[in-house]
Amino acid sequence: MAISNWVSVYVQALFAVLMLVPVLFAAPSQTIMPDAYPLVGFAALGASVLAPAIWLQAIALNGASRTAMYMNLLPVMTAIIAVFWLGEILTQYHVIGGGLVLLGVALSQQSRCPSYP
Numbered sequence: 001m002a003i004s005n006w007v008s009v010y011v012q013a014l015f016a017v018l019m020l021v022p023v024l025f026a027a028p029s030q031t032i033m034p035d036a037y038p039l040v041g042f043a044a045l046g047a048s049v050l051a052p053a054i055w056l057q058a059i060a061l062n063g064a065s066r067t068a069m070y071m072n073l074l075p076v077m078t079a080i081i082a083v084f085w086l087g088e089i090l091t092q093y094h095v096i097g098g099g100l101v102l103l104g105v106a107l108s109q110q111s112r113c114p115s116y117p
Contacts, residue, residue, distance in 0.1 A: 005056040
């Protein structure tokens with residue numbers, strides 16, 4: 001039984017709400033400060049709806065095994081964002097490790113089908 005990507009995202013969001021409501025009520029204060037509204041909006045829409053929807057669409061287009069390899073790019077992207085946004089300094093082992101990750105992802109994405117003349 002196949003379900004659509006959006007149904008899957010809605011089910012994920014529903015379970016997230018069900019699991020996090022008790023945490024909200026256990027908190028010392030249930031008020032959200034106005035300066036935190038953009039963060040809550042990003043967590044609600046960007047990280048909880050948009051990212052899973054794009055990920056599920058990528059799985060539908062590329063297959064699970066090919067898409068899963070891109071998870072290896074997460075530390076590389078995090079390091080790049082940290083350099084530009086937080087002013088972190090990349091060291092030699094960061095560059096070597098990132099290069100190996102990129103090489104591994106590139107090699108894994110090569111076609112495995114033999115070419116026939």
